[in-house]
Amino acid sequence: MVTHGLALSWLGGLFSMPLALHIPDGFLSPPVTGVTWLIAIALIAVCLKQVQSAYQERTVPLMGVCAAFIFAAQMINFPIPGGTSGHLLGGTLAGALLGPWAGSLVMVAVFIVQGVVFQDGGLTAMGANIFNMGLIGTFGGYYLYRTIRFALGRDNWRGMAIGVGVAAWTSVVVAAIVCAFQLALSGTVSLSVALWAMVSWHLLIGIGEALISVATVSFIWRTRPDLFYDSPRKTRLSAPALYR
């Protein structure tokens, strides 16, 4: 780690930033734990089936590296407007790049490894974490982004940028609101305190998330637009034209 000193000072420390949306063990009551786990297991099962049928034998290597990519991307700190620094959560980005199923599966893999290997987010609370950031963050984020982008025009950059930005911000804020409700339902924190603390903080985090997601997507849009799950039709049509 000594050799990483320079880079680390720029990154702001690999593990310094609290992942506020990762609920630890002990914060949720048994009913909330049970319900969120059931939903998470259903999500995982459907995702596995969908991804397996779409990617077939490429599933393991491709999903593995993409999950590692999201995990590594979450460790980079960047300045958030307002003076603090934050890091990417990556749900909407994963959805836009890999689609709702593969994106959710990649996020689920990230949560499991974070929870089991690095103790970042609890074991019993993992269902809730998957529900918040996998289902709402990635799945919800993807469909919001898709709706906005397709409404503004699938093939222009303006629709893409607005879609990704709005969806990234909204998914983070909605996930924070749902997280606050889960904590309040469990009787851990009163609803007003939970909402106030979680949501006010994530309004800012969401801005950072949106800015970084749009910057990332713009790079891929300029260099390899074919990699998007919903790639713009221009490239899709022009590629076969070469072989006509």
Added chain:
Amino acid sequence: MQSGSVRPQLTLWHRLAPQTRIGCVFLLVLAIVSTPNGHWQTWGVYGLAIAALILLTRVSLSKLLQRLAVESAFISVVLLGTLFRDGGQVLWQWGWLRVTTVGLTALGSVTCKTGLALLALNLLTLTTPVSQLFQGLVALRSPPLLVAILASMYRYLHVLQDEFISMSRAAAARNLIGNPNRHRLVVGNMIGSLFIRTYDRGDRIYRAMLARGYQGLPTVGQSPPLFARDGWALTVTVTLALLGQAIYLLP
């Protein structure tokens, strides 16, 4: 991930099959977490059990506390929120902030639960290498496809982290971090270009796996055999979990 000071296969705990260790810790965490607020003696029993386990496994205390300190740093922020709530006797008030007995109980209870659960989980990961954890997960009937994805992810985690670190070092060396806007743009470009490389890398990995005889189904290592001691360990854990709850259930 090396457990450091603990030599493998040395203590009784290390000789248990990984799935038994996962099962014991999971049962214990479940029992800790589902205890109602204010049942201090129950957590006392579980705390003693974990202390005994720490002695048994001979993990280094400094390492355990170090990991605990890092992990509890960001939990404490959420923890404070549990203090401020209505109900019970008002102990202290300043403006709209008030600390009540109910709030204090909630804070103490959640601290107990989170702390004990973290201790138990850290014990598991300090004594069980990641490859064995994955083996245990497969033996516990997790979908093999999911575990294969997790294993493949864990293998490339450090590779991608290193790439990010070298990219950020390159950006820092070229003075690309002048103002926040520029900084965010550079980070976005970094993430974007790493995604493109990652996706291509996934294809290369797949082809390399094919060349080595990959059949499309992940190969799962032989799950280690179970002995009588695995059954005993689970029995002791369940008994302890029930014993802790029994304190408040029995008149």
